[in-house]
Amino acid sequence: MGNESDARTPPPGDAPIDAPIDTPVDALAAALERRRRGDQDIVAVDVPGMQWVVFTLSGRAFAFPGAQVAEILPLPPVYFVPGCPPELEGVIAVRGSICSVLRLGDLLDSPHGPPTRRTAILRGRTADMESGLRVDAVEDVLEVAPEALLPPPGNLPERLQGLVTGVFEHRGQLVMALDMERLFRSWRDARL
Amino acid sequence: MTDIDLVLFRWNALRLGVAAGQVLAMESTPDPDAPSIGDLLGLPTGEGLPGVVTRAGPTRLLRLAHPAGALRVHVQEPVVQVRLPASAIQPLPPLLAARLRLPGVRALAWQQGEEPGALIVILDIGDLACEAQPAA
Numbered sequence: 001m002g003n004e005s006d007a008r009t010p011p012p013g014d015a016p017i018d019a020p021i022d023t024p025v026d027a028l029a030a031a032l033e034r035r036r037r038g039d040q041d042i043v044a045v046d047v048p049g050m051q052w053v054v055f056t057l058s059g060r061a062f063a064f065p066g067a068q069v070a071e072i073l074p075l076p077p078v079y080f081v082p083g084c085p086p087e088l089e090g091v092i093a094v095r096g097s098i099c100s101v102l103r104l105g106d107l108l109d110s111p112h113g114p115p116t117r118r119t120a121i122l123r124g125r126t127a128d129m130e131s132g133l134r135v136d137a138v139e140d141v142l143e144v145a146p147e148a149l150l151p152p153p154g155n156l157p158e159r160l161q162g163l164v165t166g167v168f169e170h171r172g173q174l175v176m177a178l179d180m181e182r183l184f185r186s187w188r189d190a191r192l
Numbered sequence: 193m194t195d196i197d198l199v200l201f202r203w204n205a206l207r208l209g210v211a212a213g214q215v216l217a218m219e220s221t222p223d224p225d226a227p228s229i230g231d232l233l234g235l236p237t238g239e240g241l242p243g244v245v246t247r248a249g250p251t252r253l254l255r256l257a258h259p260a261g262a263l264r265v266h267v268q269e270p271v272v273q274v275r276l277p278a279s280a281i282q283p284l285p286p287l288l289a290a291r292l293r294l295p296g297v298r299a300l301a302w303q304q305g306e307e308p309g310a311l312i313v314i315l316d317i318g319d320l321a322c323e324a325q326p327a328a
Binding site for chain 2: 027084091184188
């Protein structure tokens with residue numbers, strides 16, 4: 001017991017823990033509030049553009065606006081958090097910050113293939129939400145002309161309706177353009 | 193920046209922690225009537241990391257400060273007190289916070305130099321539903 005390097009072991013018995021406890025419980029609340037404020041300061045540095053991040057799930061091509069993808073990460077260790085819906089895989093460390101990871105394939109009814117060296121995490125960011133999104137592979141980051149973006153087809157699967165904002169062609173494949181804000185809100189409100 | 197004192201313990205493969213100020217004492221005598229932290233969190237027996245075989249460690253009884261009175265709860269060793277920099281402790285990511293079913297989770301933290309299993313789930317004992325117990 002108590003074999004951690006920076007740890008002190010509470011003593012057995014009814015006596016209070018003898019190590020000095022000079023951190024009031026509220027210090028934790030203050031630290032968390034500082035962290036929340038700090039996170040807000042990071043938002044709103046991206047300029048919306050015509051760039052799209054194209055990726056695949058089960059061989060189907062999707063894309064998010066580049067402005068909604070903060071970075072593309074190779075698959076890091078994902079830490080399980082109990083009590084989460086199965087499509088929330090856990091959390092990852094991103095330069096010391098904690099970021100949730102959603103299994104995007106599970107949300108879009110496109111089951112993930114086994115992890116490969118191409119498996120990636122898109123760190124998605126909207127005005128008030130942020131999360132990692134697991135994808136099978138990132139195919140490209142490209143500019144799409146406005147006239148090349150077509151309205152979503154009427155025969156979309158029910159799960160994709162409301163999430164797909166348009167379609168465009170890339171390398172002979174139809175790419176479904178998604179909106180991160182709608183995706184996050186739908187999942188947050190348990191509508192996915 | 194402020195450092196935060198926490199008391200850490202385990203429940204199977206999970207590393208859990210509470211603010212040190214919420215821990216009144218650690219008792220060595222088991223109490224069959226006291227719940228386990230797994231009971232309070234609603235974790236099924238054997239809950240752990242997917243694909244990881246875990247073995248339950250010896251248990252200790254912590255006496256915790258709860259608004260309803262002192263709460264005695266079984267946790268698994270090792271039980272240690274640590275001081276973490278505030279920068280290591282973070283609020284729950286927003287989507288996780290919105291859908292998390294585990295009660296009483298207040299924050300997450302990384303403990304430097306502790307791999308794997310460096311993630312600590314920090315609990316607020318006051319948010320756990322329980323009944324006050326008579327003092328032992």
